[in-house]
Every structure is written in structure tokens, then in C-alpha cells.
Amino acid sequence: MRTEDRMAPLKDEMIALRHHLHQYPEIGLEEYKTSALVATRLAEWGWNVTTGVGQTGVVGTLSNGTGRRAIGIRADFDALPITEETGLPYASKSPGFMHACGHDGHTATLLATAKYLAETRDFDGTVHLFFQPAEENFGGAKLMVEDGLFERFSCDAVFGMHNMPDIEEGVFGFRDGTLFANADGFDVTLTGVGGHASTPEVTRDPIVAGASIVMALQTLVSRNLDPMEAGVVTVGVFQAGRASNAIPQTATLTVDARAFTREIATLLKTRIPEVIRLQAESFGIQVTITEMTGYPVLVNDTQMTAFARQVAVKTAGAARVIDLKRPYTGSEDFSYMLEKKPGSYLVLGAKHERAQPLHHPGYDFNDKILLTGAAYWADLAREFLQSR
Numbered sequence: 064m065r066t067e068d069r070m071a072p073l074k075d076e077m078i079a080l081r082h083h084l085h086q087y088p089e090i091g092l093e094e095y096k097t098s099a100l101v102a103t104r105l106a107e108w109g110w111n112v113t114t115g116v117g118q119t120g121v122v123g124t125l126s127n128g129t130g131r132r133a134i135g136i137r138a139d140f141d142a143l144p145i146t147e148e149t150g151l152p153y154a155s156k157s158p159g160f161m162h163a164c165g166h167d168g169h170t171a172t173l174l175a176t177a178k179y180l181a182e183t184r185d186f187d188g189t190v191h192l193f194f195q196p197a198e199e200n201f202g203g204a205k206l207m208v209e210d211g212l213f214e215r216f217s218c219d220a221v222f223g224m225h226n227m228p229d230i231e232e233g234v235f236g237f238r239d240g241t242l243f244a245n246a247d248g249f250d251v252t253l254t255g256v257g258g259h260a261s262t263p264e265v266t267r268d269p270i271v272a273g274a275s276i277v278m279a280l281q282t283l284v285s286r287n288l289d290p291m292e293a294g295v296v297t298v299g300v301f302q303a304g305r306a307s308n309a310i311p312q313t314a315t316l317t318v319d320a321r322a323f324t325r326e327i328a329t330l331l332k333t334r335i336p337e338v339i340r341l342q343a344e345s346f347g348i349q350v351t352i353t354e355m356t357g358y359p360v361l362v363n364d365t366q367m368t369a370f371a372r373q374v375a376v377k378t379a380g381a382a383r384v385i386d387l388k389r390p391y392t393g394s395e396d397f398s399y400m401l402e403k404k405p406g407s408y409l410v411l412g413a414k415h416e417r418a419q420p421l422h423h424p425g426y427d428f429n430d431k432i433l434l435t436g437a438a439y440w441a442d443l444a445r446e447f448l449q450s451r
């Protein structure tokens with residue numbers, strides 16, 4: 064019998080739990096009720112529970128048999144500052160906040176796995192479930208890692224999953240290597256010497272320096288990157304001046320950089336401030352640069368991805384497993400966990416008639432994939448702990 068069929072008795076309870084989470088969305092690092100609910104359920108089912116990991120994060124640990132291997136499975140549980148417009152009976156009861164990314168579904172899915180594993184004890188080794196806060200804003204994965212996640216809950220590999228409303232329902236998607244981009248930002252202030260438009264010789268014009276910086280930044284992708292590689296550098300803000308007959312004192316710019324490999328992310332992160340500083344200096348302009356570090360590139364491990372893929376074939380059948388052709392341009396903080404442990408992040412198709420994109424006010428997690436995901440996690444845990 065397939066694991067998903069074995070899990071069928073849990074279906075109503077888990078969907079009700081998902082709807083409960085949906086009604087009480089909490090944003091990053093404020094997931095107090097969510098975190099308490101997860102901890103209570105895990106404890107009821109016999110898991111060892113550790114709370115406060117990375118502030119509001121929760122870890123559930125269950126060992127069975129004599130196996131020495133351990134696996135980590137992560138689900139995120141934070142919501143977004145978006146006003147829900149689904150009109151659903153279980154819509155958000157917190158005005159201005161909603162589960163618009165399906166993290167309620169990710170959490171309910173992993174809780175279904177937790178209950179199933181506790182009841183069946185159908186594995187040999189240790190399973191750690193990482194319920195993570197603040198994926199959308201503060202990098203909860205990083206907070207958990209910095210809080211000693213992998214020292215306190217040692218595991219051989221770590222896995223994570225996201226629902227994708229544009230992929231067929233119940234289809235598993237895998238990608239070896241990069242799955243999500245890196246995103247970094249820079250706030251730049253140029254300070255010159257203002258004055259009358261008619262006497263530029265006694266001023267230091269931050270607009271001319273800024274214009275030169277904007278153009279020089281265009282050469283990073285065209286001249287510093289291997290033509291076969293990709294990166295994006297965008298100046299999204301350039302503000303200066305208020306009068307046509309005056310040279311302003313200051314100009315501000317923001318720069319957004321995206322990359323799909325760690326190497327290019329590092330190159331852009333180094334070269335952007337370098338180019339800005341040297342350009343500004345050549346105009347006698349003072350510059351301050353504030354770096355806003357985004358999430359790093361999410362890079363899936365080759366061996367672990369092949370392993371995770373093969374388990375999906377067993378869970379769902381080969382016809383329901385696809386290889387993702389290209390990475391997503393967004394970013395995902397599970398990358399911090401993958402920087403420390405081998406593992407893989409996969410996606411699960413969630414398409415249905417009313418499906419809206421992630422972060423859309425009309426989005427809702429597709430309950431039909433809840434047990435599919437939960438069965439997959441249970442299969443993955445069992446198979447991984449058996450493997451060597």
C-alpha cells in the first residue's frame with residue numbers, strides 16, 4: 064500500500080489543522096501561537112520538542128530502532144503582510160496578514176508526517192523536524208543555524224519543499240545545483256558640494272558622478288562575467304536635485320544584484336562597491352554604501368537531489384516527477400541550511416482551477432497535495448535512514 068493511502072485516516076484532521084493555521088497568520092519572528100501549536104501537537108504525539116530555536120523556531124526529534132543515521136526536514140511557518148481576498152470560510156482573522164505563500168500548508172504537511180511517523184515508527188534512526196520562522200523577511204533559517212541547529216540536532220542531510228501553484232497538482236520537481244537566486248542590495252549616498260548651476264567649477268556635482276556610476280555598473284555583467292553565465296545589476300533608485308538652476312549637495316542610489324552561482328554573487332558583491340567608490344573618488348565625491356545582504360544562492364547537492372528524486376518516483380510514480388529546467392529568480396533562505404549540510408530543496412505542484420500565484424491576495428494552499436507531501440517526507444525519512 065502506498066504511504067499516502069496509509070495516511071488517509073489523518074486527512075480530515077490535518078486539513079482542519081491547516082485551515083486553523085490559515086486563520087491565524089503570524090509574520091516573521093512573531094509566530095508565537097503557530098510555534099506553540101506545533102510544539103503542543105508534536106509533544107502529544109510523543110516527539111521530543113525543543114522550542115525557541117532561532118527565536119520562534121521549533122524542533123521535533125524522534126528516534127527509533129538502532130540506526131545511527133539522522134535526517135533533517137524543514138517546513139517554514141511564517142505569513143505575509145498582505146490583506147487576504149480569498150473570501151474563504153477559513154480566511155485570515157488577522158486584518159492585513161495572510162498565509163499567501165502556503166507556509167500554513169508546509170507546516171500542516173510536516174505535522175501530518177510527524178503524526179504518521181510517531182504512530183507507525185516505520186523508520187530506523189533519528190528524524191529531526193525543523194519548523195522554521197521568518198522565511199519571508201528575517202532569514203529564520205540563518206537564525207536557526209546560528210542558534211546551533213546542526214550542532215544540537217546533528218543530521219546527515221537536510222531537505223525542504225515548497226508548493227508551486229503553476230506546476231500540475233501532485234507533481235514533484237527537482238533540480239541539481241542552483242534552484243533559487245541570490246539577491247543583494249546596496250544603498251548609496253553621494254555627497255558633493257552644491258552651488259549655483261552657472262558656477263560648476265566651485266561645486267562637486269553628485270548628479271554627474273551618479274550618472275557615471277550608473278553607466279559603470281552596466282559593465283559588470285557585460286565585462287566581468289563569463290558570457291555563458293548570468294547576473295543582473297539594476298539601479299532602482301536615483302534621486303537628486305530639486306531646482307534646474309542648482310547643483311545639489313547629495314544624490315542617492317539603490318543597487319539590486321542577482322546571481323545564480325555563489326561565485327558570481329561574490330563577484331558582484333565585491334565589484335559593485337568597488338566600482339561605486341572608485342567612480343565617486345574620480346569626481347571628488349564622498350560616498351557611503353550600506354549593504355543589505357539578501358539570501359544566498361540555493362544550491363542543491365547532486366547526490367542528495369538524485370536520492371530525493373528517486374524517492375519521489377517511488378512515492379508518486381515516474382510520471383509525476385519532473386526535472387526543473389531553470390532556477391527560480393526569487394530567493395529562499397533554506398540556502399543557509401544547504402551551506403552547512405548536504406541536501407536538496409524540491410517543489411510540489413499545487414495547480415487547481417482557482418490557483419493564484421504565491422504572494423497573491425487570492426492565493427490559498429491546495430489541500431489536495433497535503434498528504435502527498437506528507438507521504439513523501441515519510442518515505443524520504445525511511446529510505447534515507449536505511450541508505451548509507
Ligand SMILES: [Zn+2]
Pocket residue numbers: 163164199421422
Ligand atoms: Zn513567499
Ligand SMILES: [Zn+2]
Pocket residue numbers: 164165166198225
Ligand atoms: Zn514561501
